[in-house]
Amino acid sequence: MAGLKLSAKKVENAKPGRHGDGAGLWLAVSPTLSKRWLYRFTIAGKVSEIALGLYPAVTLDDARARALAQRKIHKSGVSPAAVKRKASAAAVTGLTFGSLAQECIDMRSVEWRNAKHKQQWINTLSQHAGALTDMPVSEITEEDVLRVLRPIWLTKPETASRVRGRIETVLDYAKAKKLRSGENPAAWRGNLSHLLPKNSKLSRGHFAAMHYDNVPVFIQDLRAREGITSLALEMKILTATRSDEIRCAKWDEIDQKKKIWMIPAERTKQKRTHRIPLSERVLEILKILKKFRINEYLFAGQKKDKPISSGAIKMLLRRMDIKDCTPHGFRSSFRDWAGDKTNFQREVIEAAMAHVMGDKAEAAYRREDALDKRRALMQAWADYCDGATAKNIIQFSKAVS
Numbered sequence: 001m002a003g004l005k006l007s008a009k010k011v012e013n014a015k016p017g018r019h020g021d022g023a024g025l026w027l028a029v030s031p032t033l034s035k036r037w038l039y040r041f042t043i044a045g046k047v048s049e050i051a052l053g054l055y056p057a058v059t060l061d062d063a064r065a066r067a068l069a070q071r072k073i074h075k076s077g078v079s080p081a082a083v084k085r086k087a088s089a090a091a092v093t094g095l096t097f098g099s100l101a102q103e104c105i106d107m108r109s110v111e112w113r114n115a116k117h118k119q120q121w122i123n124t125l126s127q128h129a130g131a132l133t134d135m136p137v138s139e140i141t142e143e144d145v146l147r148v149l150r151p152i153w154l155t156k157p158e159t160a161s162r163v164r165g166r167i168e169t170v171l172d173y174a175k176a177k178k179l180r181s182g183e184n185p186a187a188w189r190g191n192l193s194h195l196l197p198k199n200s201k202l203s204r205g206h207f208a209a210m211h212y213d214n215v216p217v218f219i220q221d222l223r224a225r226e227g228i229t230s231l232a233l234e235m236k237i238l239t240a241t242r243s244d245e246i247r248c249a250k251w252d253e254i255d256q257k258k259k260i261w262m263i264p265a266e267r268t269k270q271k272r273t274h275r276i277p278l279s280e281r282v283l284e285i286l287k288i289l290k291k292f293r294i295n296e297y298l299f300a301g302q303k304k305d306k307p308i309s310s311g312a313i314k315m316l317l318r319r320m321d322i323k324d325c326t327p328h329g330f331r332s333s334f335r336d337w338a339g340d341k342t343n344f345q346r347e348v349i350e351a352a353m354a355h356v357m358g359d360k361a362e363a364a365y366r367r368e369d370a371l372d373k374r375r376a377l378m379q380a381w382a383d384y385c386d387g388a389t390a391k392n393i394i395q396f397s398k399a400v401s
Contacts, residue, residue: 011035011060024074025067027055030142031195034185037063039070043079050081051139095179097140097170098133101125104173121166128152128163137174142185146195153196164188189339189346209329210322212337216387221320228292229312232299235285236313236327238382239276240334240353242269243327247307249298259283259375263354274354277375279382334381342380348373 006021014035019027026038026049037052052058052066070080102122109118126133129148132140145167152160168186175184183191210218219237222230236246245263253262261276268274278286286298294300297307313327331353338349351370 006060008060011055021060021064021067023067024071025052025063027063028143032142032191034141036139036141036143037066039067039080041070041074041080043074048079048081051135054139054141095137096133097129097135097137100137100174100177100179101133101166101170104170107173108169124159124162125166125170128159129167132167137171138180140171140185142191142195145186145192149192149196164192193340208324208326209332209336210325212333212341212384215330215333215337216385218322219385225316225320227316228289228299229308229316231285231289232308233313233316233327235282235298237330237334238279238282238385239378240331240381241276242331243313244310245274247299247310247312249307250296251293251298252296254278254286254298256283256286268354270354272354275371276352277371277378279379281382281386337381337384338377341384342377344373344377344380348377352377 006019006027010019011027014027014029016029016031016033018038019029021027024040026040027035028038029035035055037055037058038049039052040047040049042048050070052063052070055063058066073080105118105121112118131148132144135144145164148167149160149164152163164186168184168188171180171184171186174180186192215237219234222234232246236243239246239261241263245267248267249261249263253264254260255262259278261278261282263274263276265271265273289298292300295305299308300306301308301312317325317327335349335353338344338352339346348370352374
C-alpha cells in the first residue's frame with residue numbers, strides 16, 4: 001500500500017520509541033521492548049489516541065485493518081475513543097481494570113482484620129490509578145502503569161509504592177483468572193526497577209530503613225557491644241521479624257533440633273502461626289542466651305518474669321547514633337536485599353516476612369514447600385550480614401557520616 005512506512009521486519013526489530021506507519025497508525029515500543037499498536041486522531045482540535053492491541057498478537061496487517069476501521073469512525077465525526085469505551089463496557093463487562101480491582105479487593109478483604117484497609121485500597125486506586133479504570137485488563141502495559149506512577153513517584157514515594165504494589169496485585173489476580181498473559185507490567189524487579197529511579201527511603205509503611213549495603217558493617221558494630229538488647233536486635237535483623245515478636249520470644253517456641261522458631265498465631269500481626277528457619281548465626285545467639293536464661297523469655301528484662309521493654313531496641317539505636325533507621329525498617333532492608341540481590345521467588349520472600357498474599361494455591365505452596373526454600377533464603381541473608389571483612393570493619397557511625 002502506498003505511503004506506508006512499516007514492514008513486518010521493521011516491526012519485529014523496532015527499538016524503543018514511537019514508529020509511524022501513516023494514516024494515524026503508530027507502533028509504540030517500551031524500554032523493555034513490549035510493543036502495542038495505537039491509532040492517533042484529532043477531534044475538536046485535540047489529539048487523542050486509542051490502543052489497537054499488543055504485538056505480536058496483533059500483526060502489522062491486523063493493526064492496519066483495525067486502524068482503517070477507526071478512520072471510518074473518525075470520518076463520520078464521532079470520537080473513536082468514545083465508541084471504543086462504549087463497546088468495551090458492553091463487550092467486556094467485568095473485564096476492565098476497575099471491575100477486576102473491585103473483585104480482587106472484595107476477595108482479599110476477608111483476610112484483612114481492619115475494615116478501613118479495604119477503603120484504603122479503593123481510595124488509593126481511584127485517586128491515583130483512575131486512568132486504568134476503564135481499560136481492558138488484558139491491554140494494560142508498562143507505559144500505562146508508568147503514566148500513573150511518574151507524577152507521584154518522587155513527590156509521594158510512600159503513596160507511589162502502595163499504588164504500584166496494588167496495581168501489581170490486581171494484574172496478578174487477572175492473570176490467575178486467565179484474563180492476562182505474560183509478565184506483570186507493574187512488577188518492580190527486572191521491570192519497573194529499570195524504568196524508575198530507586199529511592200532507598202521507599203520502605204514499606206512509614207518506617208525509615210537502612211540500605212542493605214550498610215547492614216553488614218552495622219552488624220559488626222552491633223556485635224562489638226555487650227548486652228542482651230544487642231543480641232535481640234541482631235536476631236531481629238537476621239529473622240526479619242517485628243519488634244514485639246522478637247522481644248517476647250519464648251524458649252518453648254524454639255526447636256533447636258529442627259532449627260525452627262515457631263511464633264504462635266496470637267503473637268503475629270496476621271494471627272497465623274509463623275515458622276522461621278534459623279540460620280547458623282541465630283543458633284549461635286541462642287547458645288549465648290541460654291547461658292544467661294532466667295525466665296521463659298529469650299530476652300529477659302530487668303523486671304521479674306518480663307522480657308526487655310518495648311523501647312529497648314529503639315534506645316539502643318539512639319545510643320549508636322543511628323538516626324535515619326527504625327527497628328522495623330530492617331524488615332525493609334531484608335526485603336530490598338532479597339528482591340534486588342537474589343533469585344529467590346517473590347512468594348518465598350513474602351512468606352519469610354509472614355506476609356499473607358495470593359490465593360489458596362499460593363497458600364498451599366507456602367505451607368508445603370516454602371520452609372526449605374526459606375531456610376536457604378535466611379541463611380543467605382545471615383551470610384550476607386556477616387560479610388564485612390576485617391579490612392572494612394570500622395565504626396558504623398563513621399562509615400555513614
